[in-house]
Amino acid sequence: xxxxxxxxxxxxxxxxxxxxxxxxxxxxxxxxxxxxxxxxxxxxxxxxxxxxxxxxxxxxxxxxxxxxxxxxxxxxxxxxxxxxxxxxxxxxxxxxxxxxxxxxxxxxxxxxxxxxxxxxxxxxxxxxxxxxxxxxxxxxxxxxxxxxxxxxxxxxxxxxxxxxxxxxxxxxxxxxxxxxxxxxxxxxxxxxxxxxxxxxxxxxxxxxxxxxxxxxxxxxxxxxxxxxxxxxxxxxxxxxxxxxxxxxxxxxxxxxxxxxxxxxxxxxxxxxxxxxxxxxxxxxxxxxxxxxxxxxxxxxxxxxxxxxxxxxxxxxxxxxxxxxxxxxxxxxxxxxxx
Amino acid sequence: xxxxxxxxxxxxxxxxxxxxxxxxxxxxxxxxxxxxxxxxxxxxxxxxxxxxxxxxxxxxxxxxxxxxxxxxxxxxxxxxxxxxxxxxxxxxxxxxxxxxxxxxxxxxxxxxxxxxxxxxxxxxxxxxxxxxxxxxxxxxxxxxxxxxxxxxxxxxxxxxxxxxxxxxxxxxxxxxxxxxxxxxxxxxxxxxxxxxxxxxxxxxxxxxxxxxxxxxxxxxxxxxxxxxxxxxxxxxxxxxxxxxxxxxxxxxxxxxxxxxxxxxxxxxxxxxxxxxxxxxxxxxxxxxxxxxxxxxxxxxxxxxxxxxxxxxxxxxxxxxxxxxxxxxxxxxxxxxxx
Numbered sequence: 001x002x003x004x005x006x007x008x009x010x011x012x013x014x015x016x017x018x019x020x021x022x023x024x025x026x027x028x029x030x031x032x033x034x035x036x037x038x039x040x041x042x043x044x045x046x047x048x049x050x051x052x053x054x055x056x057x058x059x060x061x062x063x064x065x066x067x068x069x070x071x072x073x074x075x076x077x078x079x080x081x082x083x084x085x086x087x088x089x090x091x092x093x094x095x096x097x098x099x100x101x102x103x104x105x106x107x108x109x110x111x112x113x114x115x116x117x118x119x120x121x122x123x124x125x126x127x128x129x130x131x132x133x134x135x136x137x138x139x140x141x142x143x144x145x146x147x148x149x150x151x152x153x154x155x156x157x158x159x160x161x162x163x164x165x166x167x168x169x170x171x172x173x174x175x176x177x178x179x180x181x182x183x184x185x186x187x188x189x190x191x192x193x194x195x196x197x198x199x200x201x202x203x204x205x206x207x208x209x210x211x212x213x214x215x216x217x218x219x220x221x222x223x224x225x226x227x228x229x230x231x232x233x234x235x236x237x238x239x240x241x242x243x244x245x246x247x248x249x250x251x252x253x254x255x256x257x258x259x260x261x262x263x264x265x266x267x268x269x270x271x272x273x274x275x276x277x278x279x280x281x282x283x284x285x286x287x288x289x290x291x292x293x294x295x296x297x298x299x300x301x302x303x304x305x306x307x308x309x310x311x312x313x314x315x316x317x318x319x320x321x322x323x324x325x326x327x328x329x330x331x332x333x334x335x336x337x338x
Numbered sequence: 339x340x341x342x343x344x345x346x347x348x349x350x351x352x353x354x355x356x357x358x359x360x361x362x363x364x365x366x367x368x369x370x371x372x373x374x375x376x377x378x379x380x381x382x383x384x385x386x387x388x389x390x391x392x393x394x395x396x397x398x399x400x401x402x403x404x405x406x407x408x409x410x411x412x413x414x415x416x417x418x419x420x421x422x423x424x425x426x427x428x429x430x431x432x433x434x435x436x437x438x439x440x441x442x443x444x445x446x447x448x449x450x451x452x453x454x455x456x457x458x459x460x461x462x463x464x465x466x467x468x469x470x471x472x473x474x475x476x477x478x479x480x481x482x483x484x485x486x487x488x489x490x491x492x493x494x495x496x497x498x499x500x501x502x503x504x505x506x507x508x509x510x511x512x513x514x515x516x517x518x519x520x521x522x523x524x525x526x527x528x529x530x531x532x533x534x535x536x537x538x539x540x541x542x543x544x545x546x547x548x549x550x551x552x553x554x555x556x557x558x559x560x561x562x563x564x565x566x567x568x569x570x571x572x573x574x575x576x577x578x579x580x581x582x583x584x585x586x587x588x589x590x591x592x593x594x595x596x597x598x599x600x601x602x603x604x605x606x607x608x609x610x611x612x613x614x615x616x617x618x619x620x621x622x623x624x625x626x627x628x629x630x631x632x633x634x635x636x637x638x639x640x641x642x643x644x645x646x647x648x649x650x651x652x653x654x655x656x657x658x659x660x661x662x663x664x665x666x667x668x669x670x671x672x673x674x675x676x
Contacts, residue, residue: 227603246606260598265565268584268615275602276612 001031001040001082001103008071009100009316011056017254018324019056024072024317031103039088039111041096041104043078046334047126048310048319049160050250059255072100072316077115077125093118095125100316102336113287117295127160127331128298128305129291135247135280136164137290140223141172143245143278148173150220151239153211154195155230156250158185160305160331163193164294165223167303170194174221177214179230181326188329192304207233218242226251228261235267244275253324306330339369339378339420339441346409347438347654349394355592356662357394362410362655369441377426377449379434379442381416384672385464386648386657387498388588397593410438410654415453415463431456433463438654440674451625455633465498465669466636466643467629473585473618474502475628478561479510481583481616486511488558489577491549492533493568494588496523496644498669501531502632503561505641508532512559515552517568519664526667530642545571556580564589566599573605582613591662644668 005028012025034040055073056066066073076098080088085108088094093115098104115125127133139161146152152169156162157178166176166189178189178198189198197214204210211219211233218239224231228251238244252259267273283290297303308328310319316334323332343366350363372378393411394404404411414436418426423446426432431453436442453463465471477499484490490507494500495516504514504527516527516536527536535552542548549557549571556577562569566589576582590597605611621628635641646666648657654672661670 224603227601231603246603249601249603249607252601252604255604258600261601262596263565263587263590263599264602264613265562265569265584265587265615266590266593268613269587269617270615272615272617272620274612274614275606276614277603277606277608277610279607279610282610 001033001105004031004103006031006101006103007313008102009313010071011066011068014058014065014068015056016256018053018321020321021318023056026314026317032105034082034084034105037085038105038107039080039085039094040082041076041078041094041098041106042081043076043098043102043104043336045077045123045126046100046313046316046336047075047130048316048323048332048334049075050248050320050323052320053324073097074100075112075126075131076100076104077122077130078104093122093125095130100313100334102313113291117291120295120298123307123309123333123335124298124305126333127307128164128303129294131280132160132331133164133294134283134287134290135278136161136168137294138280138283138286139245139247139278140165140168140221142283143276144221144223144243146172146174146221150174151177151215151217152221152223153177153179153215153219153234154223154225155179155234156225156248157195157198158188158193158306158329159225161247162223162225163189163306164303166193166195167297169221171297171302177211179211179234184329188306192306194304201230201233208236211237221245223247228252228259232262235262235264238267238271238273240271240273242271242273244273246275246277250324308332310334312336339371342369342441344369344439344441345651346440347651348409349404349406352396352403352406353391353394354594356391356659358659359656361394364652364655370443372420372422372443375423376443376445377418377423377432378420379414379416379432379436379444380419381414381436381440381442381674383415383461383464384438384651384654384674385413385468386654386661386670386672387413388586388658388661390658391662411435412438413450413464413469414438414442415460415468416442431460431463433468438651438672440651451629455629458633458636461645461647461671461673462636462643464671465645466502466641467632469618470498470669471502471632472621472625472628473616474499474506475632476618476621476624477583477585477616478503478506478559480621481614482559482561482581484510484512484559488512489515489553489555490559490561491515491517491553491557491572492561492563493517493572494563494586495533495536496526496531496667497563498643499585500561500563501527501644502641504531504533505635507559509635509640515549517549517572522667526644530644532642539568539571546574549575559583561585566590566597570600573600573602576605576609576611578609578611580609580611582611584613584615588662646670648672650674
């Protein structure tokens with residue numbers, strides 16, 4: 001592929017906690033010809049997500065840390081432009097772990113799936129029809145186990161996962177209460193994503209009282225993307241046999257010094273409640289089921305989404321830090337080849 | 339029943355946390371004749387248990403607090419000596435909420451069950467064949483979901499619940515590690531209750547390191563009777579998809595000022611683990627199933643138990659505090675009519 005130049009964002013230094021622009025370097029490389037069994041993907045959208053903080057951390061995590069000098073690990077979606085694998089042909093749309101770069105030369109092991117819902121925007125394969133949507137779907141349905149009439153509380157409710165959780169809960173017949181930071185995001189919860197109520201945790205003086213007022217029958221399902229003080233305010237209001245889905249800990253900036261908080265045991269005991277961690281990769285064999293349902297809901301207008309699209313790979317290095325600054329208003333993506 | 343004098347232990351003052359001897363008063367009362375539908379039970383054994391701290395607390399709990407001046411709520415076992423209910427006859431052995439007193443005049447609503455395993459000591463109906471054994475049985479099997487080969491860690495492992503948990507886990511094919519306070523209790527775990535390993539948390543300098551050494555493959559099930567620093571040391575060693583059974587919080591002396599501890603969310607997330615509260619009363623409809631299995635294991639010599647029997651109702655007022663001082667070496671009971 002000698003005529004192509006591959007712009008790449010590589011990890012230049014290992015951050016102590018949230019990766020900032022200065023931890024990355026922009027570089028150019030050649031695109032090698034694909035070997036037997038490989039394909040070449042031209043990326044059209046790169047994903048930016050909170051989990052990237054963990055991927056560049058030296059602390060043991062789900063996967064090995066991204067090495068210094070390596071292309072930043074990232075989900076991306078694009079088009080196959082060359083193939084030496086019989087299952088893929090030029091023109092196929094694919095999504096997978098293709099990295100923060102223009103072109104990825106990979107084996108099918110890096111491909112999460114072919115994107116077949118070509119009537120919908122390709123960018124959705126990284127958001128509501130990607131891991132965010134699938135996380136919301138399995139986290140809520142398999143771990144949260146919502147029942148019609150339940151009250152479902154969601155933290156980071158205007159986010160890519162939280163907004164889908166709220167809407168899937170509504171489809172399941174639940175009452176939904178979103179917690180988000182700032183008046184704009186709280187308004188977005190109700191206006192764009194159909195939450196029955198929303199709480200701006202930055203403005204609520206007594207967050208616990210606000211949750212109690214919004215959930216007079218208690219919280220049956222708490223979909224927790226944050227940990228921290230939002231969770232601490234929700235847990236005393238669990239209903240009997242509540243389910244807490246531990247999906248993320250976005251409010252905790254570092255686990256190097258392990259943070260403390262109010263003990264949870266008594267809440268779980270008195271309410272016979274459960275807290276359970278969710279990792280979406282455990283459901284990989286069932287992604288197709290989730291994506292088919294999510295895509296149908298999008299087409300029916302029952303599942304809205306918001307995107308926060310930055311243009312050009314130059315925007316990537318600062319994009320994770322921006323998430324943690326709370327500046328995005330939807331699933332953050334980088335668009336290439338605009 | 340005018341010829342009988344009923345000695346009673348009544349709640350005299352409401353304790354701030356652990357009830358001490360001075361919070362109770364010993365009094366005498368007449369035994370009324372049973373009304374239509376009532377029975378008179380002569381108690382032979384009174385139960386003493388950690389949960390009594392909650393029963394006398396003014397803080398909302400599973401049930402209304404014991405009122406000042408009322409007979410202390412307690413499980414007890416005894417014999418029916420008079421009956422005006424067709425389902426009960428003099429000579430029947432029964433166990434139920436009969437209070438800390440010589441005689442109870444009650445309706446069948448207070449009776450947990452008739453004790454039919456009359457080949458075994460009646461005292462067992464308050465321990466290994468009572469709520470302790472049933473708690474261990476349902477907590478481990480229904481919430482802990484042990485699988486053969488799992489490593490099961492139990493706190494207060496020499497106690498009435500913990501010792502049964504360890505033995506039921508062994509019967510299920512698990513490896514068992516008991517955590518107890520003091521060399522004598524740790525030795526009792528292995529010698530009397532067949533734990534594969536035991537840790538004296540008072541002597542272990544680095545409790546986490548001791549747990550890691552005893553559980554090289556991680557902790558699949560943690561049966562938690564304590565909360566507090568024992569739990570804080572166990573949680574970092576959970577295995578993938580571990581189950582934490584929250585059965586009690588014995589290490590926490592008061593929840594009036596809510597205690598803090600290391601946050602649990604990240605453990606649950608990274609290990610896809612769950613923590614779930616257990617209240618045995620939720621399984622009331624299935625007690626018969628549990629007791630039949632537990633009694634069979636006792637008869638087969640596969641389920642050992644330890645009792646700590648105090649003589650005379652005068653021992654009752656100080657008996658709860660004694661539990662929290664850690665002085666008992668088995669299920670604590672008060673024997674009447676010795």
